[in-house]
Amino acid sequence: MKDPLLSDYDACLFLSLTNRCNLNCAYCVTHDSPVRENGGLPEINIPAFVRALEKTGKVFKIRFAGGGEPFLIPNLVEACAELTRRHYVGFTTNLTCANVREFAEAVDPRRVSNIHASLHVRELEDRDLTDRFSENFLLCKRKGFPVSATVVAYPPLLERAEAYRTFFGERGIDIFFGYFVGTYNGKRYPAAYTEEEIRTFGLSRIGLRAHPRYRGLCNAGFNIGIVWPDGNISPCLETPREILGNIYDEIRFNRFLKVCPVKSCDCPLKQYDKFLFERAVRESLCDLRIVKPLLEWGCRRLTLGKENRKIAPGTEEHA
Numbered sequence: 001m002k003d004p005l006l007s008d009y010d011a012c013l014f015l016s017l018t019n020r021c022n023l024n025c026a027y028c029v030t031h032d033s034p035v036r037e038n039g040g041l042p043e044i045n046i047p048a049f050v051r052a053l054e055k056t057g058k059v060f061k062i063r064f065a066g067g068g069e070p071f072l073i074p075n076l077v078e079a080c081a082e083l084t085r086r087h088y089v090g091f092t093t094n095l096t097c098a099n100v101r102e103f104a105e106a107v108d109p110r111r112v113s114n115i116h117a118s119l120h121v122r123e124l125e126d127r128d129l130t131d132r133f134s135e136n137f138l139l140c141k142r143k144g145f146p147v148s149a150t151v152v153a154y155p156p157l158l159e160r161a162e163a164y165r166t167f168f169g170e171r172g173i174d175i176f177f178g179y180f181v182g183t184y185n186g187k188r189y190p191a192a193y194t195e196e197e198i199r200t201f202g203l204s205r206i207g208l209r210a211h212p213r214y215r216g217l218c219n220a221g222f223n224i225g226i227v228w229p230d231g232n233i234s235p236c237l238e239t240p241r242e243i244l245g246n247i248y249d250e251i252r253f254n255r256f257l258k259v260c261p262v263k264s265c266d267c268p269l270k271q272y273d274k275f276l277f278e279r280a281v282r283e284s285l286c287d288l289r290i291v292k293p294l295l296e297w298g299c300r301r302l303t304l305g306k307e308n309r310k311i312a313p314g315t316e317e318h319a
Contacts, residue, residue, distance in 0.1 A: 009088055009113075010058035011223040011253065012273055016066025017042060017073060018229060023094055023123040027154050027180055030067050042229055044079040048248035053087065056251050061113050061273075063090040071097035077106055084111035092116045096129045100136040109144040119149045119175055121157065121164055134171050141172075153177040153193075153201040155184050161200050177201040219280035220269045221254040236269055238262045257284050 019030050053060055062083060064070035070093055073079075077099055080089050090113040093100075117137055124130040140147040151157070151164065161177065168175045179190040193203065221235030225244055228234065233244040233251060239261065245252040257280055270277035 008059065009061040010279075011056070011225075012061040012063065012276055013225055013227050013233070013247070013251075014063045014065050014269075015070070015227045015247075016068075016229070017044070017064070017070070017227070018066065018068040020072055021067075021069045021094075022072065022096065023069070023120055023127070025120050025123050025152075027152055027182055027184075028067070029182075042073075043075045044073065045231075045248050046075065046079050046082050049079070050082060052245075052247050052249060052251050053083075056253075060087045061090060062087055063092070063113075065092040069094055069097065071095075071099055071103070077103045081106045084108055087111070088113045090114045090116070092118060094118050094120060094123075094133070095136045095140075096124070096132050101139060104136075104139050104143050104145070109146075112145050115140055115145050115147040117147055117149045119151045119168070121151060121160075134168070134173060137173055138171070149173050149175045150178045151175055152180050153197070153203060154180050155189070155197065158197055158200055177203060179203065216260060217257045217281070218260045218270050219257055219277045220260075222257050222280045222284075223253060223276050224269050224273060225251075225253070238265065257281070 021028070021030060064073075064076070070076060070091060080103060083089055084107055088111050089107070093115065095115070095117045117133075117140075119133065121130075124133055137147060137149060149168065153161075157164070165175055179193075182189055184192075190203075193201075197203070198205070218236075220239070221242065221244060224235075225233040226236055226240075227247055228240070231246040231248045233247060234240050234242055235244065235254070235258070244254070
């Protein structure tokens with residue numbers, strides 16, 4: 001079987017079905033929020049979802065993500081078992097729920113694109129869940145699931161960063177630190193990271209530009225979308241009012257790429273799935289509404305380049 005991360009799917013849906021979570025991390029957008037405990041937790045209408053996917057004729061990568069913990073969804077395991085008959089699933093999860101073991105037994109690892117295990121070290125320590133996380137992680141690893149553990153590089157964790165690496169490394173879990181996006185002590189991150197923090201957490205300067213400001217072409221809404229708890233689909237988090245159908249009825253992707261409508265994109269979907277963005281560009285090249293602006297942009301670049309180059313006396317440029 002081909003690597004599902006490379007070429008086996010045509011489109012992607014990010015399912016943000018709940019904000020409910022069994023943890024309460026200080027750096028989370030739902031920290032101390034009522035939705036963390038009382039947010040909607042709908043069951044997935046599996047037959048309707050499968051029918052809507054089949055009507056598109058596409059193979060999907062379906063990522064269970066969002067502000068909450070997907071494994072709290074009552075029928076998540078049943079849904080994944082059915083979806084992975086044809087499609088792929090992936091997760092962002094804290095990997096502490098009891099049904100993770102059931103999932104590991106019921107779902108084919110070859111149909112899982114990745115399990116991004118968010119390792120919230122202080123919350124696990126406070127709630128005595130460190131062993132459960134480790135056991136579930138190692139179970140998924142033994143079963144052949146593509147699983148990785150990431151710790152948010154929250155500034156207060158700096159002093160214990162190496163200790164955490166050692167502790168989990170001795171258990172067979174390699175951990176990585178990912179960027180904290182938010183405000184701490186009046187400083188806005190990730191821009192506020194110091195050289196010491198970058199070095200100790202193992203971050204890179206390149207990654208600090210992971211949330212760029214741009215108004216370029218984007219495939220959000222073309223072959224990728226965000227799904228809300230009611231099943232409605234939007235191109236991205238920044239365009240919630242634009243509806244592309246519903247996962248329980250009909251999925252209607254846009255026919256053309258769009259220009260990002262915001263000055264600062266905090267969730268650049270075209271970077272999170274570069275394969276689908278590149279594919280979208282290729283598929284759109286036959287559309288004159290896309291090709292013409294690109295050609296005009298390229299011609300302007302060539303013209304400016306010739307004007308700015310210094311040509312030695314007696315030499316000529318040839319096309």
